Structure formats: structure tokens, C-alpha cells
Amino acid sequence: xxxxxxxxxxxxxxxxxxxxxxxxxxxxxxxxxxxxxxxxxxxxxxxxxxxxxxxxxxxxxxxxxxxxxxxxxxxxxxxxxxxxxxxxxxxxxxxxxxxxxxxxxxxxxxxxxxxxxxxxxxxxxxxxxxxxxxxxxxxxxxxxxxxxxxxxxxxxxxxxxxxxxxxxxxxxxxxxxxxxxxxxxxxxxxxxxxxxxxxxxxxxxxxxxxxxxxxxxxxxxxxxxxxxxxxxxxxxxxxxxxxxxxxxxxxxxxxxxxxxxxxxxxxxx
Amino acid sequence: xxxxxxxxxxxxxxxxxxxxxxxxxxxxxxxxxxxxxxxxxxxxxxxxxxxxxxxxxxxxxxxxxxxxxxxxxxxxxxxxxxxxxxxxxxxxxxxxxxxxxxxxxxxxxxxxxxxxxxxxxxxxxxxxxxxxxxxxxxxxxxxxxxxxxxxxxxxxxxxxxxxxxxxxxxxxxxxxxxxxxxxxxxxxxxxxxxxxxxxxxxxxxxxxxxxxxxxxxxxxxxxxxxxxxxxxxxxxxxxxxxxxxxxxxxxxxxxxxxxxxxxxxxxxxxxxxxxxxxxxxxxxxxxxxxxxxxxxxxxxxxxxxxxxxxxxxxxxxxxxxxxxxxxxxxxxxxxxxxxxxxxxxxxxxxxxxxxxxxxxxxxxxxxxxxxxxxxxxxxxxxxxxxxxxxxxxxxxxxxxxx
Numbered sequence: 001x002x003x004x005x006x007x008x009x010x011x012x013x014x015x016x017x018x019x020x021x022x023x024x025x026x027x028x029x030x031x032x033x034x035x036x037x038x039x040x041x042x043x044x045x046x047x048x049x050x051x052x053x054x055x056x057x058x059x060x061x062x063x064x065x066x067x068x069x070x071x072x073x074x075x076x077x078x079x080x081x082x083x084x085x086x087x088x089x090x091x092x093x094x095x096x097x098x099x100x101x102x103x104x105x106x107x108x109x110x111x112x113x114x115x116x117x118x119x120x121x122x123x124x125x126x127x128x129x130x131x132x133x134x135x136x137x138x139x140x141x142x143x144x145x146x147x148x149x150x151x152x153x154x155x156x157x158x159x160x161x162x163x164x165x166x167x168x169x170x171x172x173x174x175x176x177x178x179x180x181x182x183x184x185x186x187x188x189x190x191x192x193x194x195x196x197x198x199x200x201x202x203x204x205x206x207x208x209x210x211x212x213x214x215x216x217x218x219x220x221x222x223x224x225x226x227x228x229x230x231x232x233x234x235x236x237x238x239x240x241x242x243x244x245x246x247x248x249x250x251x252x253x254x255x256x257x258x259x260x261x262x263x264x265x266x267x268x269x
Numbered sequence: 270x271x272x273x274x275x276x277x278x279x280x281x282x283x284x285x286x287x288x289x290x291x292x293x294x295x296x297x298x299x300x301x302x303x304x305x306x307x308x309x310x311x312x313x314x315x316x317x318x319x320x321x322x323x324x325x326x327x328x329x330x331x332x333x334x335x336x337x338x339x340x341x342x343x344x345x346x347x348x349x350x351x352x353x354x355x356x357x358x359x360x361x362x363x364x365x366x367x368x369x370x371x372x373x374x375x376x377x378x379x380x381x382x383x384x385x386x387x388x389x390x391x392x393x394x395x396x397x398x399x400x401x402x403x404x405x406x407x408x409x410x411x412x413x414x415x416x417x418x419x420x421x422x423x424x425x426x427x428x429x430x431x432x433x434x435x436x437x438x439x440x441x442x443x444x445x446x447x448x449x450x451x452x453x454x455x456x457x458x459x460x461x462x463x464x465x466x467x468x469x470x471x472x473x474x475x476x477x478x479x480x481x482x483x484x485x486x487x488x489x490x491x492x493x494x495x496x497x498x499x500x501x502x503x504x505x506x507x508x509x510x511x512x513x514x515x516x517x518x519x520x521x522x523x524x525x526x527x528x529x530x531x532x533x534x535x536x537x538x539x540x541x542x543x544x545x546x547x548x549x550x551x552x553x554x555x556x557x558x559x560x561x562x563x564x565x566x567x568x569x570x571x572x573x574x575x576x577x578x579x580x581x582x583x584x585x586x587x588x589x590x591x592x593x594x595x596x597x598x599x600x601x602x603x604x605x606x607x608x609x610x611x612x613x614x615x616x617x618x619x620x621x622x623x624x625x626x627x628x629x630x631x632x633x634x635x636x637x638x639x640x641x642x643x644x645x646x647x648x649x650x651x652x653x654x655x656x657x658x659x660x661x662x663x664x665x666x667x668x669x670x671x
Contacts, residue, residue: 061565062439062551064446065290071433084563108288109550113564135288135550139278160292162453167294185292186451 006211008154009101009129010053010177014212014234017052023229023265026214027258028238030057031087032077034245040093045251047098049258054094055132058087058106065134067189069239084114088126095127103154105132120147130154130177138174156180159205161197172209178234179205183217189239191218199231222264229265237261279467281587287466288550296453301468303373317368325353325360327479331487336614343634343641348484350648357649358480358508359390365476367394370457377401377456381445383410383438384574385417387461392426402426405444407437435568438578442552462505463582466553470582477511484644485515498523498633501646502625504576506585508648513594526585527629529571530598540569541598542581543589556586572601573621599628605661620649
């Protein structure tokens with residue numbers, strides 16, 4: 001795959017930000033939280049606030065990579081009757097509204113159950129940009145890779161501080177869009193202290209690929225975003241947005257935080 | 270059936286593999302290497318065998334259950350895993366993994382538990398081998414199983430009630446995985462069944478395969494031949510895979526896994542994953558699971574806490590798909606009848622899990638006829654189930670159905 005093709009949808013948007021001399025902001029919210037319609041409004045607010053790329057979470061019954069904030073949101077979304085078709089509809093509305101890449105972050109079983117080919121086709125025709133798959137490793141991803149390539153969807157796999165250089169090489173070769181670097185050994189959730197594992201991981205990842213590298217897990221405010229933006233191509237924020245909704249601040253709270261983080265990725269740490 | 274399974278990536282045919290966070294892949298690779306090296310090291314296997322013999326009380330007896338056989342209409346041999354230390358086959362797995370933890374230089378063990386049996390076994394092994402022990406247990410289960418919580422605490426373990434999701438076993442596994450992602454440098458996740466991402470299904474099988482290895486030898490000694498069938502209950506499937514492993518190459522021995530049919534699998538309230546589930550991915554491996562149209566896990570139901578799990582180990586999925594083993598459900602009611610039958614005919618109170626195997630054996634005996642000899646894994650003892658049994662049979666209030 002040529003570098004340009006591998007950049008895909010999200011990678012192109014991230015590089016556009018990088019060319020403007022800054023890191024990109026990737027904002028995450030789960031679909032269906034606090035309600036299906038309310039979720040659409042909240043996710044649109046990520047774009048309003050200045051996110052360059054959007055990640056829509058697909059709520060799942062057994063989210064082993066998520067901390068309590070996102071777990072609770074997923075439980076509420078599922079209890080509210082959210083279905084996969086609602087997630088696809090959410091993506092369709094947000095993509096049409098925002099005109100920026102909208103990816104879905106999902107555990108693997110819902111996609112497998114929906115049917116990998118069928119999902120890829122339905123998702124692509126809704127305007128979806130790709131999938132971030134936290135419990136799918138490239139060794140198990142042949143079916144997804146084929147479906148994604150056929151539908152020109154991004155395939156974002158994760159690298160971790162524990163990944164060996166061999167694994168980072170394998171994983172980055174399998175990515176399209178960007179590479180998701182998990183900044184900590186742990187689950188999602190806002191953290192007080194910036195991780196000292198993230199920068200070395202980004203350096204090791206960049207040594208293996210020319211794809212953009214996004215850093216997620218733990219970033220919640222502009223200062224942390226500026227710190228991560230110093231070495232990463234994209235800063236990924238999730239739980240902090242969920243907390244805005246949890247606190248009852250609604251789409252306005254999401255938009256404000258996104259705007260503040262968008263300032264953060266534009267300034268020196 | 271000649272290839273060595275699983276393959277290098279942990280696949281049993283299309284089942285198994287690793288559907289785990291990347292953060293755990295390198296640690297799982299290290300675990301695989303440590304386990305394979307340990308199994309090739311006579312010092313490790315010798316110490317494991319010594320612990321099994323001197324501490325756990327194995328080899329367990331193979332018992333010719335003549336009175337039960339009379340009722341069943343076929344000769345039934347019981348592999349008495351209920352007589353092991355801690356009262357079940359699970360001691361084999363926890364001793365193996367705890368010893369491996371020591372060998373890897375890790376100092377802390379985490380485990381999930383449903384009713385508390387695996388938690389108690391893990392706490393026991395950790396006390397014995399001087400390891401820090403943390404057990405995740407669904408909040409609902411800590412309330413239902415207060416006595417086992419007390420046992421774990423007495424043994425020095427910390428018990429953490431899990432308040433997310435359905436607050437039962439599958440959520441305890443989720444929470445243990447979340448802990449492990451953050452603690453893997455010094456911590457081993459001592460998974461309680463032959464499920465999960467590679468190498469767990471194969472590693473747990475190999476630590477418990479003494480059940481079948483012993484029973485095969487004991488059968489040859491007692492009968493001069495192999496039994497016609499081997500039967501075990503299947504939740505996650507560790508005692509069943511431990512029994513089956515030795516017999517898989519013996520194609521003349523029929524293998525039967527008995528699933529928890531709950532209220533009847535057609536009611537939707539059951540834990541009969543292979544019988545009534547679909548292929549999917551849960552807790553790190555592809556196998557059968559109970560799920561809805563969107564791939565969300567459905568809660569299982571069984572009177573037996575040890576079988577009350579919406580997934581099943583991937584090697585069972587493969588044995589089912591290839592036809593080498595067959596799986597069938599028995600209901601709560603049938604299991605409880607078998608529970609009482611074994612108590613009345615043999616003076617053995619089985620775990621309700623194991624009572625499912627007995628109930629399945631009664632059906633299989635009728636199918637195979639009086640000349641058949643059926644080997645059954647009596648995987649655990651029933652002391653822990655007396656509250657349930659007392660309530661079921663109305664024994665606690667002084668009224669009995671008998």
C-alpha cells in the first residue's frame with residue numbers, strides 16, 4: 001500500500017492539521033448517550049468545538065478496555081435500547097453535518113455478529129471513515145482487512161507501551177488512517193498525571209511507520225493536550241467528554257471542552 | 270485429529286485465538302513462553318506433580334458406582350475429583366498456574382470468581398505458595414455467597430466486589446482483565462477455566478489433564494480396556510477438557526459434554542452455550558456464546574453457579590464442530606434429581622455442576638445400553654450447594670418432598 005493510500009480518511013485529516021503546524025484533535029463519545037438523539041447532538045458538538053476527527057463508540061456489554069466513565073455510558077446507551085443500526089445512523093448524521101472523518105471505535109464481537117462484510121458496506125454507505133478496534137489484533141483481522149480495503153475504510157489498530165518493536169512493525173503495517181498509541185498500561189479514563197510511557201512509544205512507532213500516530217488514554221484538559229501535541233500527530237480525548245455529559249453540561253459542555261482542547265493542541269506545552 | 274492443537278496463535282480450527290487488547294499481547298506471549306519452558310523442565314513438572322500428590326491428594330480415586338449403575342442400567346465409573354483438596358478438580362489448575370507465577374518472578378495473583386469456588390481455590394494456592402491474591406467477584410455473587418467470601422478472606426485474599434454490568438461472573442472477568450492491563454508487570458491473571466485468549470485454554474487444559482490421564486490408566490487397570498464413553502459437565506469447560514484430553518485420540522471412546530439447561534434451553538433461561546448459542550468472540554477467544562442479534566452478551570441462567578457462564582472454552586467449540594465430542598443440555602430439575610439420586614444411592618453429595626454430568630449420564634446410559642461402561646467426572650463435592658439443595662428440596666423448613 002502506498003503511503004497516500006494508507007493515510008486514508010482520518011490520516012489525511014490529521015496530516016492537514018500537522019501541515020498547519022499543530023496536532024489534530026480526535027474527540028470520542030459513545031453513540032446513544034445519554035439518549036440516541038441526545039448522543040447525535042453531543043457528537044456534533046465535538047465538531048462544533050473544533051475536533052478534526054470524530055470517534056463514535058459502539059456501546060458493548062463487556063468493554064474490558066474501558067474505565068468506569070465509558071462503561072457507565074455504554075450501559076445507559078444499551079439500556080436505552082441502542083442498536084447497531086442506531087450507531088450507523090448516528091455516524092450518518094454526524095458525518096453529513098460535520099464533514100470530517102467519523103470513525104467507530106468498537107469491540108470486535110458486535111461487528112462479527114452483524115457480519116463483517118455487511119457492516120463494512122452499510123457503514124461505508126453511511127459515510128463512515130473507518131474502525132478503531134481495541135480488541136482485534138492484526139493476526140485475527142484478515143476478514144476485516146479485506147472488507148475495509150474493499151470499502152476504502154480506515155483500519156486503526158492499537159500499539160501499547162508493552163508492544164515489542166516487532167509487534168509495532170506488524171501493527172503499523174496493518175493500519176490505514178493512523179496508529180492509535182495507548183499512553184498508559186491501563187483502561188480509558190481521565191488521569192491527573194501525564195504518562196511518561198507515551199512519548200517513548202510514539203518515538204518507537206514513528207520509527208516503524210510514516211502514518212500519523214495519535215495518543216489516547218488519560219488526556220482531559222488543554223494543558224495535557226498541549227503536552228501530548230508536542231510529540232504526537234493527534235491527541236485523542238474520550239472520557240473527559242463523557243464526563244461533561246454525565247455532569248449534565250450537555251452538548252454546550254462538550255463544545256466548550258472541545259474548543260479548549262483545540263486551543264491546547266495549537267499551543268506550546 | 271493428528272495435528273497438535275492449538276496452533277501457534279492459539280487456534281483450534283476457527284476457534285480460540287486472541288481477541289485481547291494489544292497491551293496484553295506481549296505479556297501473553299511471555300506467558301506462553303514461560304509455560305512451554307516450564308512444561309519442558311523436569312524440575313517444574315516434578316514440583317507440580319509433588320504438590321498434586323502431597324497437597325491436593327491426587328491421583329483421585331476411580332470409583333465403581335455399583336448402586337448408581339443399577340439405577341442407570343449401565344456400568345458407571347466416577348472419577349472422584351470431589352475428594353481433592355478444596356473439593357474439586359480446580360485445585361489442579363490453580364496449583365499449576367500459581368507455581369508458574371512463582372517461576373515467572375511475579376508476586377501478585379488476580380482471579381475472577383462466580384460462586385467463589387475458583388476464588389477459594391486460588392486463595393488456597395496463593396496461601397500455600399506465598400503470593401498476594403486479589404479476587405474479583407460480582408457484587409450480586411458476594412451477597413449470595415458470603416461464606417465463600419469469608420473463606421477467601423481467611424486464606425488471606427482480598428475480595429473486590431464488582432459493581433458494573435450484570436455484577437456477576439462475566440463482569441468479574443472484565444474487571445480482572447482491566448486490573449491485569451494495568452498490573453501485568455508483577456501480576457498473573459489466574460483464569461479459572463479453559464477459556465480466554467491463548468495460551469489460557471491450552472495451558473489450563475494441560476494443568477487439569479491429569480483427570481483424564483489418571484482415569485484412562487485406572488480404567489485400563491480396572492476393566493482391561495477403555496470405557497465406552499466419558500462424560501463431564503461443561504460451563505467454561507475445564508473439568509471436561511481435563512477429562513477429554515486423554516481420550517480424544519481414542520476414537521472408540523465417545524465424549525459427552527453436559528451443559529446447563531437451566532429452565533430448558535428453549536425458554537431462553539439457560540447456560541447451554543454450544544447447544545443454543547452462536548459463534549462469536551468473548552473474553553479473548555472465538556467460541557460459542559450467548560448473545561443477542563447485535564453481539565451483546567446475554568446473561569446465562571443455571572442453578573449451578575459454576576456452569577452459569579455465557580461462554581465456553583474454544584477447544585470444546587472445536588470438538589463439537591468436528592463431531593469428536595457431543596454436547597447436550599440437562600435442566601436444573603434433572604440435575605437436582607441426579608443430585609439426590611447420587612446422595613441416596615452412593616452416599617456422595619456432588620456439586621450441582623457435577624450433578625449435571627450425572628443427569629446426562631443417566632440419559633446416555635439408556636442410549637448405550639447395559640453392556641456400556643461410562644466414565645464420569647465427578648468434578649466437585651456438594652457441601653457448597655447445601656443452601657440451594659435445601660431450598661430446592663424443601664429441606665430447610667423441615668418439609669421434604671421425599
